[in-house]
Amino acid sequence: MRPRKLILCVDGNERALAVRRFLLETRGFRAVTATTLQEAVEVLGSQQVDLVVAELRLPQMDGNAVIGQLKQLMPELPMLLTSESVRAGERPHQADAFLGKGNSSSAELVDRIRVMSARKRGPRKAAVPRQLQFPGIAVAG
Numbered sequence: 001m002r003p004r005k006l007i008l009c010v011d012g013n014e015r016a017l018a019v020r021r022f023l024l025e026t027r028g029f030r031a032v033t034a035t036t037l038q039e040a041v042e043v044l045g046s047q048q049v050d051l052v053v054a055e056l057r058l059p060q061m062d063g064n065a066v067i068g069q070l071k072q073l074m075p076e077l078p079m080l081l082t083s084e085s086v087r088a089g090e091r092p093h094q095a096d097a098f099l100g101k102g103n104s105s106s107a108e109l110v111d112r113i114r115v116m117s118a119r120k121r122g123p124r125k126a127a128v129p130r131q132l133q134f135p136g137i138a139v140a141g
Contacts, residue, residue: 005051005117010058023110036058041073049077053082063082067093078096080097080099081093
C-alpha cells in the first residue's frame, strides 16, 4: 500500500480549514492545517509535506506572500494558491498553480492536488535492462 500524501493547508478561516481537511482525508490524503505563516513553517520543519495549499486572502498576510516565503525555504515543494474572490490571471502569484474564482470547486481542487502531488516524485528513473534467464538458453535483454 502506498503511503498517503501529506497536504499542508494554510487558511485564516478555521471553518474553511476543517472543511478542506475533511475533504482531503475522505479522498485518501492526510492533511495538516496552519492559520499563519509561522505555523506553516513549523509544520514544514517537523513533517514531510508533499504539497502546500494556501488561500489568497489571509488575515495577517497575503497568501501569495506566504507562498513566496515557503518557496524560499523549500523551492522544490509544489504549492497551490486558491481564491474564491479572484479570477485566474487577475493577479500575479508565486505558486506553482492557481485555482481562482469559478475554478475552485471541491472536485477541481482534489484533481489538481492529485496531479501536483504525483509530480513531486520527480523524474522517472531509466529502466535498467535485466537479464532474462531460461534454462539452457542465453538471452540478453
